Amino acid sequence: MDLKTLTQLLAQSENEHIEFKEAKSSYSFDKLVDYTIALANERGGKFILGVSDKKPRTIVGTRAFDELNKIKIHLMDMTKLHIEIEEIATPQGRVLIFNIPSRPIGMPLHRNGRYLMRSGESLTSMPADMLRRIFDEAGPDFTAEICSKAALSDLDEKAIEDFRNRWIKKSGNKSIATLTVKQLLSDAELLIDGKLTYGALILFGTFRALGRYLSQSEVVFEYRANDASGPAEFRKEYRQGFFSFYDELWQTIDLRNTNQHFQDGLFIWDIKTFNESAIRETILNAVSHRDYRMNGSVFVRQYPERIEITSPGGLLPGITFENILWAQAPRNRRLAETFAKCGLVERSGQGMNRIFESCLLESKETPDFTHSDADQFWLTLHGKIQHPEFLKVLEKIGEERIRSFTADDLIVLQNVYDNKSVKENLSQNVKALLEEGLLERAPRASGYKWILARRLYTAIGQAGVHTRKKGLDRDTHKALLLKHIKENAKEGTKLEELRQVLPFLNRSSIQVLVRELKAEGTIISSGHTKGTRWLPK
Template sequence: MTDHPSRIAALDEWIRGKEGENLEFKSARSNFHFEELTKYCVALANEGGGKIILGVTDERPRQIVGSKAFLQPERTRKGLCERIPLGIDFEEIDHPDCAANSRVLVFSVPSRPVGVAIQHDGHRWVRKEDSLVEMSDDRLRRIYAETGHDFSADVCADATPDDLDDLAIENFRDRWIAKANKAEDQELVARIQAMSGTQLLEDIEAVVNGRVTYAALILFGTNRALTRHLAAAEIVFEYRSNDNSGPAQDRKEFRQAFFTCYDNLWNVINLRNDKQDFQEGLFVVPISTFNERPVREAILNAVSHRDYQLGGSIFIRQYPRRLEIDSPGGFPVGITLENILDRQNPRNRRVAEILTRCGLVERSGQGMNLIYEDLIKQSKPAPEFSRTDQYQVGLTLHGTVQDPAFVRFVEKVSKETTAFFHTHDWMLMSEASRGEKLPKESEPRIKRLIDLGIIERGKGRKFMLSRKYYEFVGKAADYTRRKGLDHDHNLALLKKHLDESGEAGASLDELAQVLPSLPKEEVRNLLRILKYRGIAGTKGRGPGSRWIALEGDGNES
């Protein structure tokens, strides 16, 4: 069985291309070591992204030899994504020119985020000729310089270590130890426990040569020190029961070390966090309006990315069914609404690195991805940035559960399949559940979700959840009704075009443009149905044949 011509053409182009920064070929006839694959993926990411192609020789002229490596590529990709903080994808291509094993396995690796060097087991790999080597210090410095000046790493001239809160330092120590224990790194646990507070701050570069950085003030500073040196490092919480102007029903101001208020922020939000009940068989299952994980991630994002050189505080406004978080400063350089899920660029790198040390922030910087995924899995609207401009990022988290049945279906999909789903996959599932149009550029992801039996094509570019979903929620009749209407609608469009084409008729390519969202073979099957019903026929043979309208009444079953 051979693949779609476009995929084969793409493979042929890669084979003819130059092996360089974005292509790596390996014959891998029988196997390929997973650790070696991981290293090459790290190197490709550090070099701007690319593809590692298994089943093709790297010597010119390149030959397709086929590969039996990683016969369960979904599991392999999941393993890669657990080790490398990027949305790695794969595709299997069967080439018609290969007589024996024609399977070519292609792993696509996106570029590293701006200002971030990807590493695995402490090594930042890059390629040098036919070998893998560690990234040089000079190249690493150039990558770090991409994000521009890091204000949080600057030293506050008038601050001293006495301006830092001992409780905040110990809270950080406890979180760092907990992370090390989880990784079963007892040597690191012992080292953290043995350090004095001063040594701990020097080790994480919050204090440099005895001098206090702004990152240290933000994360460990006392109220008095922040008031004197960085009053903008403040988080204001308000609870409002409605959108009316006037004073809030509750207001709290946190001008203190972030490590002393982080948990308190969640506690005040959770105080009025109601439950939404939905029926599951004989039982009523509650879902929190605000889930802890996306709320905490949103707060961490605001602290890590806000511009501390601008006046103004971070504002958290809680309403019964939504949470608004406004932070000074627009998106960091290189970040837009279009790429926010795929690129990261921490404005305050020193702050982000310290939060990463203790496990509050993922090394991958995928906090926004986690927010999107958590909301979608609970059938809540995607985050909004309607109040965002060059001076402020305004994030809204909506808490209303839209379709409880979708929540249960997502749980079922997660348990039954070993497939790894990227944030973009979850967004496509969510949009399909609402019968929305899906973007053409997402076609590879759409095809994969169709192959997994999660979504199906509807009218035009619109999609719907698969028969599995409707059977799961006990609404098989709804599926038949919706799918049947789509089927009849497509047949009617083809018949209308043939009627308008008259005796000249229309080619298959022309008719495929009438239903651009459907594969050509599916359009051909619909035409066969019209032919069986006596509504359409063909004239001529071969590539030049045309479809024409007939005089049938269309009532044959």
């Protein structure tokens, strides 16, 4: 954000989408979390420090929150939101702008049980009718509906105890161990007025119960050594409560999970073809976001270098493959909240950003949704490492700094390393990486817009690559073109030949250089349009 835009912001009145605080010397992190939740609950906004909160507003500067990367990490841990922080230096002092996204569709955020919103100059709890409207946004939750014929005897006791132990570990609340099964399920909202929900069956149901009441609640695993049609080499059907097979399913995948070994001098590392975190998160997504009103099972198909996971039901309204990293709209809220309670997921949302991050941190292809349609969600995870050298780049950046990166940050770094274009919607990420000294602007004539910083290339022993990408200076480019034109003075030189002299530049960049040579009086043109030839003067 530039000073002009900031000045325009100062003229706005405070409302549910914008809040100003002076915070000259410091500011409470707890209050920052509360305001973040309140603004997110009302569809997002900006929280600005270093500005007087009364009109006419002036910049007073703030010394709060020196280590912004750590603050960003802590905010994400507390709110489970992707929050961008802008730091603006002005003559009057430093200004911090926290860009807070909207809460997930159908899911208000809370802190210690309080669903916060702004009320005048302070924060208050959301009224019941407002909460009800938010919960209704995502439509009815099938997994919260009652299965009237099901009884506690239809549930697997071991699966329930697995959930109990995970919940204790996540919450640190040892009193959960003393709860009866009925009370445990009631507290998890899986038992309503003594009746089991479909969510309880999906999570803890026995084979017999699911066959009777919800036969489509099934995960089918197949291993195939190649793409040939026909029966799979191995197949197993899991028609049982999720907590009774979740670990076993990963262990089955891991049996055929190969290591990829790399060595470069003293730098040695082994990386599994299939990342456990990414695979587990993908399975959780498939189970918690599938449409249980549709027939069909979740399929997990493992190949030597890829895994395909398909689940009934397409994307929900408001979710696209362009915003899937951060937009959240759980189809089955009760399942997602149960997974969050016991620590299987960090939030009741898509979790897709974690899958992207796992792939990018291991230099693997990003998740592929090519075969998805309105009736099924089809996700392919490729296991082959694309660029071992990029792993060295990430190592040089450092683990602590990497922790503060979002999936979008990693996408920018990967695209720049691969000489791919960076989408306009990632401009803020590019700016942040430039400020951190991880990217550099490339000269206009180099053929690139951004390149990795010299120190990163130097650290991995590829300083020459940086020099090549940075490109020769403009005068050297023109000298090479002029030399070629002089050496071919008799025939003249076409533009296409000049592109062979500087193959890393695009056509328009070379045309600019040629026009400059002509303006300097060193070359002349002969002919017109495509037949034009360039001659020394």
